Amino acid sequence: MLGQLSWRLVPEEASSSRRMQRPLCSVSLSPAARTRLLSAGFQFTSDLLPLKPLQLSKEAGLTPLEALEVLQAVRRGEGGGGGGDGGGGGGLASLTALELLQKEEELKSIVTFSSQLDAALGGGVTVGRTTEICGAPGVGKTQLCLQLAVDVQVPPCFGGVGGQAVYIDTEGSFLLQRVVDIAAAAVRHCSLLAEDDEQRVAMTTFTVETILANIFLVRCHDYVELLAEIHLLPDFLSEHPKVRLLVIDSVAFPFRLHFDELSRRTRLLNGLAQQLIAMATGHSIAVLMTNQMTTRLLGGRSQQVPALGESWGHAPTIRILLHWAGSRRLAAIFKSPEHMGSTVQYQITSEGFRDVDQSERPPSKRPRTDADQSAESRGDASL
Amino acid sequence: MATIKLKRAGVSSEMCEQLKRHRVESCKDLLSLSSVEVMHAAGLSYRRASELQRTVSRAVAPPVTTALELWSKHSCFSTSLPALDRLLRGGLPRGALTEVVGPSGCGKTQLCLMLSVLATLPKSHGGQDSAVIYIDTESAFSAERLVEIAQSRFPDHFGCKERVLQMAGRVHLYRELTCRHVLNRLERLEEDIISTGAGLVILDSVASVARKEFDTTLPGNLMRRNDMLGHEASTLKYLAHQFDIPVVLTNQVTTHVTGQGSAGDSALVTAALGTAWSHSVNTRLIVQYADARQRQMLIAKSPVAPRALLNYTVEKQGICMDGEESLEVLCEDTDPGLQPIRVQMEF
Numbered sequence: 001m002l003g004q005l006s007w008r009l010v011p012e013e014a015s016s017s018r019r020m021q022r023p024l025c026s027v028s029l030s031p032a033a034r035t036r037l038l039s040a041g042f043q044f045t046s047d048l049l050p051l052k053p054l055q056l057s058k059e060a061g062l063t064p065l066e067a068l069e070v071l072q073a074v075r076r077g078e079g080g081g082g083g084g085d086g087g088g089g090g091g092l093a094s095l096t097a098l099e100l101l102q103k104e105e106e107l108k109s110i111v112t113f114s115s116q117l118d119a120a121l122g123g124g125v126t127v128g129r130t131t132e133i134c135g136a137p138g139v140g141k142t143q144l145c146l147q148l149a150v151d152v153q154v155p156p157c158f159g160g161v162g163g164q165a166v167y168i169d170t171e172g173s174f175l176l177q178r179v180v181d182i183a184a185a186a187v188r189h190c191s192l193l194a195e196d197d198e199q200r201v202a203m204t205t206f207t208v209e210t211i212l213a214n215i216f217l218v219r220c221h222d223y224v225e226l227l228a229e230i231h232l233l234p235d236f237l238s239e240h241p242k243v244r245l246l247v248i249d250s251v252a253f254p255f256r257l258h259f260d261e262l263s264r265r266t267r268l269l270n271g272l273a274q275q276l277i278a279m280a281t282g283h284s285i286a287v288l289m290t291n292q293m294t295t296r297l298l299g300g301r302s303q304q305v306p307a308l309g310e311s312w313g314h315a316p317t318i319r320i321l322l323h324w325a326g327s328r329r330l331a332a333i334f335k336s337p338e339h340m341g342s343t344v345q346y347q348i349t350s351e352g353f354r355d356v357d358q359s360e361r362p363p364s365k366r367p368r369t370d371a372d373q374s375a376e377s378r379g380d381a382s383l
Numbered sequence: 384m385a386t387i388k389l390k391r392a393g394v395s396s397e398m399c400e401q402l403k404r405h406r407v408e409s410c411k412d413l414l415s416l417s418s419v420e421v422m423h424a425a426g427l428s429y430r431r432a433s434e435l436q437r438t439v440s441r442a443v444a445p446p447v448t449t450a451l452e453l454w455s456k457h458s459c460f461s462t463s464l465p466a467l468d469r470l471l472r473g474g475l476p477r478g479a480l481t482e483v484v485g486p487s488g489c490g491k492t493q494l495c496l497m498l499s500v501l502a503t504l505p506k507s508h509g510g511q512d513s514a515v516i517y518i519d520t521e522s523a524f525s526a527e528r529l530v531e532i533a534q535s536r537f538p539d540h541f542g543c544k545e546r547v548l549q550m551a552g553r554v555h556l557y558r559e560l561t562c563r564h565v566l567n568r569l570e571r572l573e574e575d576i577i578s579t580g581a582g583l584v585i586l587d588s589v590a591s592v593a594r595k596e597f598d599t600t601l602p603g604n605l606m607r608r609n610d611m612l613g614h615e616a617s618t619l620k621y622l623a624h625q626f627d628i629p630v631v632l633t634n635q636v637t638t639h640v641t642g643q644g645s646a647g648d649s650a651l652v653t654a655a656l657g658t659a660w661s662h663s664v665n666t667r668l669i670v671q672y673a674d675a676r677q678r679q680m681l682i683a684k685s686p687v688a689p690r691a692l693l694n695y696t697v698e699k700q701g702i703c704m705d706g707e708e709s710l711e712v713l714c715e716d717t718d719p720g721l722q723p724i725r726v727q728m729e730f
Contacts, residue, residue, distance in 0.1 A: 028429035069428060137661040138684035172479045172620045173665050175686045176453045177472040212451035219445055221621045224411045228440035257613035271417045292662045
């Protein structure tokens, strides 16, 4: 049945006659060229197809170069605007849902080392989609991002993706010492699991130094630098095909200052969202963004909601909210096309982002530091 | 932060002229436009407009490094309090904002004075051998206390008068008493850091001028205040990162009423300036009273340290954390924006 359900990605491909009748204003041309063509009497793409560049340039008053570009654009049948440049090979062909299902099954997920969160997300953070993490300050958004920047590099024989990470830091929270701790813990975890030769060989290239070398770091100080970096990223991703994760920590900080007109901010955010989605699907990377919380007054009560407005809520495909409930930290998945919303508990330990240990001693959920472990071994009562 | 002109970014002169007619003159103006607006302003097709955006982006975008390259740089400023340094993995982070928040009289300014002395010490003694920029908005800075701390904490080093005078000469004090003055000072701070060779910037305190001038019960003032604070935060972060120095800020406390309707209003004392400010700082240290004599420092928000409580006292030599009472007791996790802070109960 799935084979009969056709998934059309580009509507113009339906029938050739419909394609001929495309009006010129839907083809992406420069505005000057378009006005000249319209005033010369060309209205549909079918009028232009039989012409050669020189003839077109005489009739419409364009230079030969412009005329050539117009004809190329019309023949290519580009859609207007959007992420046409980022499409991979299959972007313009129509797929059946069956083929899409096979493609989706091949899409790997990046495990987070917190099995409950992975289960709730259906395997982990999905490659090829945009995920947003929002939460109050200090709840662990940066910790989760740092954890994933390390986890994306876990070799495939251990169930990981074996890719590199690009980390765009807009807040200055990327602290190297923390990444070193998380990386060391991940290396320890994997070396304990190494059973066969393939895994042992993989461990030789999975060390703290290689992990650090595979995290590309960019520090952006305002939204202009962030937008500039996003414009240049598709080329960067083509040159570094092993990148599987893009982290932007955080999207909110540069966009919450200095914006007098909110409509401009919304337009820029929408453009940013489209570029990120295009990169996610076109280059097979997982895009992870962090967002802040803002206070909104709803009927006399103040409530914490994700920042950047309602329209930004449409940009990420999957949204995770990290929050406190008393002294516990909870991760709630409240937007996902594949899974029901669910809430899991997590903790931040010295090794990174982890599940809450079920066999933990009561009083409190203490992160284990090396000092504590040596104190315990000496028999000191430290609580 | 740079407003580079388009011509410097490698855009041809005719294109610059064309864009100037649409009032697009700097790289920031161009990148603030959406793709359709760029096509319209430049008169280009979509592909050409994207190429123009990429050219301009190359001039503005920050460089890409890897985490490994950061590893060789030493990135912490030791506070000379061993328990705190151990938890913070070396000390106060460079290139990031550290906030010290607490009720009045708890020791925030004392901590700032102590850090000023430490920054001027030579590297062999654990300092940075650099100048200090101290922006004082509450007129709480006391030069006598600074000298007293220096002489009590490091009696051998500051035994002779010249060293004391030299240290005092390296602490540059700026008294700014209104928001406008603070912002102007921050605009000029880049030049001040270069000319004085500063390795530490202290702003004591962020809250006093903001709360004096913005009455948040009036509509619109909350947004303007948050805007101003965000501007301060991003300027300081930019300077901290570019010069690789730590920035210390102090904040006050406020009473936060968490009313949930008829369920009973409870008022708790938390850090002032709201959630947006809590997001902006990278590390938050809360100082509070344990009882009349004993004070505590709580690491409420830090990318490297777990939630921990340290006891300290304020002595002649500044902040002291030695002795048996400096146990690291890890306490309950709560939202650092709503962390209740204990104020002085007995006088």
